Structure formats: structure tokens, C-alpha cells
Amino acid sequence: MPAANPRPPVTATAPGPPTTAQVIADDAEALAVAAALAEEFRAGAAARDAERGLPTREVERLSASGLLAVTVPAEHGGADVRTETLAEVFRLLGSADASLAQIPQSHFAYVNVVRLHGTPAQREFLFGEVLAGRRLGNAQSEAGTKHVQDIRTRLRRRPDGSYVLDGVKSYCTGALFADWIPVLARADDDRPHVAYVPRHAPGVTVVDDWDGMGQRTTASGTVRLAGVAVPADRVLPHHRTLEGPQLHGALAQLLHAAIDTGLAAGALAEAVAFVRTKSRSWFESGAETAAEDPLLIQRFGEPALQVRTAEALLKEAARGVDAARARLTDDTAAEASVAVAAAKVRAAQAAVEVSSALFEVAGTRSALASLNLHRHWRDARTHTLHDPARWKIRHIGRYVLDGTRPPRHGLL
Structure with missing residues (x-):
């Protein structure tokens, strides 16, 4: 692994156990860290797949390495690496273990949503979580609907401005390992929003029921949401992405x-x-x-x-x-x-x-x-x-x- 980053690590204290992560400085360091981790992960890839041994340790190594925060904007303390660098990070990880490489894909997609549509306060908080090694999962797709954009999970507004979230999501890659689960849902205006929900919030159940013939260790199971309380400042207007x-x-x-x-x-x-x-x-x-x-x-x-x-x-x-x-x-x-x-x-x-x-x-x-x-x-x-x-x-x-x-x- 490359030498320790001169910047101090960032430590988070919520919503789960404390996590400490290094802060990667630039593109070159991101590539060096990714290459070293890929070699480390390659060694156990065949056994993990054969035994369906979920890569808990490897995911923790990803968090601690700082790789999960490399797209955080510079003004928030991140490396803000080029897209070319991020693609190469994923290529390196995919060459070692394609299942493991798939786990953070949604993480980076939803970090990007924060970048695009977060308020200054939302960016400060959520980017801080990511810099501290917090992982974003995903609860996006739904089974049994007409098509991939037929989203039936609902985000209903309360009189005090907060929300209640209800629905069932499938193919939720990485949700088992997540600290925060971004949930794609339709609000009262029927437009898609993303609610950033703590993995262990009351009403959130993550089921390890993925049985695909491949990508066996991605933890792409089911997320059930029953009356989940969501503060207003944890909801972002995802519909604006496509406007x-x-x-x-x-x-x-x-x-x-x-x-x-x-x-x-x-x-x-x-x-x-x-x-x-x-x-x-x-x-x-x-x-x-x-x-x-x-x-x-x-x-x-x-x-x-x-x-x-x-x-x-x-x-x-x-x-x-x-x-x-x-x-x-x-x-x-x-x-x-x-x-x-x-x-x-x-x-x-x-x-x-x-x-x-x-x-x-x-x-x-x-x-x-x-x-x-x-x-x-x-x-x-x-x-x-x-x-x-x-x-x-x-x-x-x-x-x-x-x-x-x-x-x-x-x-x-």
C-alpha cells in the first residue's frame, strides 16, 4: 500500500459504530490504493464465490482505504478525482473480483446525486459521512412492476414536513453492508425522490435472499420499508436529474x-x-x-x-x-x-x-x-x-x- 496520507483520517460517530477512513489526496493515490486492494482481494475471490462468503472484511478495507470518498468535491475535503480515474479504479477491482467491484457502484451513483441536488447542509453532512468511510447502498429497483421505471415505493409527507416511507425493493446491491440506504421513491407529487435512510432505522429490513448464479457475494437482496420515518433534510429531488x-x-x-x-x-x-x-x-x-x-x-x-x-x-x-x-x-x-x-x-x-x-x-x-x-x-x-x-x-x-x-x- 502507498504511504499514509499526510492528511489526518476522518472519524464518524453516526449512525452505526465508529468508522475511521484515510482521506485520499489525488488521482495518483486513488489508483495506487485501488491496485493494491485489487491484488489483495484477488487472492480470496474464488473461495468467496464458491462458499458464498460475503466480503465483509473486504468491504471494510474499501471503506478504511478512502477509495469510497474519492469523488467528494474538493471544497468538502475530497480528492474529486477525474471520471477516468474512477473508471480505472472499478476496472482494477473488477479484474480481481467482479462481485466485490459491483458493491460500491451504487454508492458512487448516489454520492453523485448529493453533488447534483443536495442543499449546502445536506452536502456537508452526507459528504462528511462518506469521507468518514460510511457506505451508501441502494434500494432502487422493484420486482413485479411493469418495467424498471415503474416505482411504487411511496414517500408520504407529514404535516411537520417530514416523510414516511413504505415499499419493497429488490436487487439492492450492497444494502447489507450499507450505513445509509438511498431509497428511490415517488413523493406526493408522483415525482421520484431519493431518501437517505440509516441501514438500521426502525422499519427497515434487509433480507439476504439473493440467489443469482453469478455475482453471488454482492448481497443484492431485498429491502423492506414499513412506516420508516425520514426527516425532510434526508430527501433529495432526484427528478431534477433528468430535467x-x-x-x-x-x-x-x-x-x-x-x-x-x-x-x-x-x-x-x-x-x-x-x-x-x-x-x-x-x-x-x-x-x-x-x-x-x-x-x-x-x-x-x-x-x-x-x-x-x-x-x-x-x-x-x-x-x-x-x-x-x-x-x-x-x-x-x-x-x-x-x-x-x-x-x-x-x-x-x-x-x-x-x-x-x-x-x-x-x-x-x-x-x-x-x-x-x-x-x-x-x-x-x-x-x-x-x-x-x-x-x-x-x-x-x-x-x-x-x-x-x-x-x-x-x-x-
Whole structure:
């Protein structure tokens, strides 16, 4: 790990047990910390997945490292790193453990909501919590509704200005590990708001019922909200996010793309290591080792190209988001969203295809359950179902063909 930050750690005392976190100073330190943690997390990834051992210790390490606060604005004491840096942080973590990398994705999305729509007092409080290592989960999606934007959780206003929150949320990644759970709900005006609710507030129940074939340790369970009291100053007007040029959706999607890109790179690295150390050469090749088999060498070039392409598009998209943030208009936001959509499509394809090719190049032994190499494919296939790539391709095509900007719905 890099040397201790010269700035003192920040300590929080609410809403749960005290947490102490380092404060990362800049982009370079963020990348160094992420690289070191990725190597640390890689060692236990296969066992955690096989046993569905929730990564409580690893999540605590993320908090203590200061990585979860790297997007806090400089005026509030954060590093305010570039989007390109944040994407690389997620790519590094995804290359080590895609499930673990998924846990803080919503954290950063909802830190961004505070940045966009928080009042000065809300920013001071919530950014302070994040700097102290507090984790934001998510309670956004709902099961059994007509579509992803059919939100039925309700935030009803009381006469004193506070709110009462009721609803049931599904796929709540990271909620089990959260200190605060941002809940997407419709208020009395039927517009979406986000309520920042303490994980252990009365009326909040987090159920560990996630049973996906992949991303087994993301703790993406159910959150039940029954008569949860919410002070007025813990509610932010999320509907304003989509009322003008916005990068909120692009940022969230970019982090998904970074996880998939990292996953593909991790699967390729594991295939390389396996072939170099465990695979036997095919008798017809005449090669002494599998790594010298000319057909295998050719086959390895194909996933390597997929990974390189995904990495290049990820960097390009991240730089596009940074450029648009510096001069935000409908046109710059559209260009950034299209770049992110392209990166997301390519990253999803790379993750699924490279994690499948791993077995083709590594051979029969790679299929042993005891090695758990199939976790890469299971994670890729599960994570890439998050939102359909076919619609991203459609929006890219419309933009290229007639200049139609992508819609503002938060998933582009």
C-alpha cells in the first residue's frame, strides 16, 4: 500500500459504530490504493464465490482505504478525482473480483446525486459521512412492476414536513453492508425522490435472499420499508436529474462498463496463467508446451483484442464524461452518453465471450468445479443482464444516422 496520507483520517460517530477512513489526496493515490486492494482481494475471490462468503472484511478495507470518498468535491475535503480515474479504479477491482467491484457502484451513483441536488447542509453532512468511510447502498429497483421505471415505493409527507416511507425493493446491491440506504421513491407529487435512510432505522429490513448464479457475494437482496420515518433534510429531488443535460446516467453506466472490462481482463489473465502452468500441449502440435502451440497462440490473440478494445473504449468514454462535465450542454451530454453506451456494449460482449473462451484455451481440466474458473462466466453473464445492450446499440445507431440524442432516463 502507498504511504499514509499526510492528511489526518476522518472519524464518524453516526449512525452505526465508529468508522475511521484515510482521506485520499489525488488521482495518483486513488489508483495506487485501488491496485493494491485489487491484488489483495484477488487472492480470496474464488473461495468467496464458491462458499458464498460475503466480503465483509473486504468491504471494510474499501471503506478504511478512502477509495469510497474519492469523488467528494474538493471544497468538502475530497480528492474529486477525474471520471477516468474512477473508471480505472472499478476496472482494477473488477479484474480481481467482479462481485466485490459491483458493491460500491451504487454508492458512487448516489454520492453523485448529493453533488447534483443536495442543499449546502445536506452536502456537508452526507459528504462528511462518506469521507468518514460510511457506505451508501441502494434500494432502487422493484420486482413485479411493469418495467424498471415503474416505482411504487411511496414517500408520504407529514404535516411537520417530514416523510414516511413504505415499499419493497429488490436487487439492492450492497444494502447489507450499507450505513445509509438511498431509497428511490415517488413523493406526493408522483415525482421520484431519493431518501437517505440509516441501514438500521426502525422499519427497515434487509433480507439476504439473493440467489443469482453469478455475482453471488454482492448481497443484492431485498429491502423492506414499513412506516420508516425520514426527516425532510434526508430527501433529495432526484427528478431534477433528468430535467436538463445530465451525466448521471452516463457515470453510472460507465462504472458498469468498467466492471465488465475488468472482468474480461481478469478472465484472460487467469487463462494465461493456467495455460502457462497447467495445460498440456496437443499431440498434433509438435509443441513442447501448450503455450507454444501455434493454434493456441492464435486463439489467445482474439480475446486479447477484445480486452484491449474494451479498455480503449472505456478510457475514451470516461474522458468524454469529463469533457462534457467541464462544458455541459445537450450536445456534450449526448456525445458522452453515446460514448459510454459504446463502451458498455463492447465491455459486456468482452466479459461474456472472454470468460467463455477461457475454457476453450485452457482445456478439460479448467472445467473442474474445484478450480471455480466458471465464476468469471457466471459473473459476466449475470452482470451484463443489468440492462439490455440492444437498446444501447439502437440509440447509437439513431445518433449516428440522424443526430437523435439519447433519451434522458438515467440508463445512458
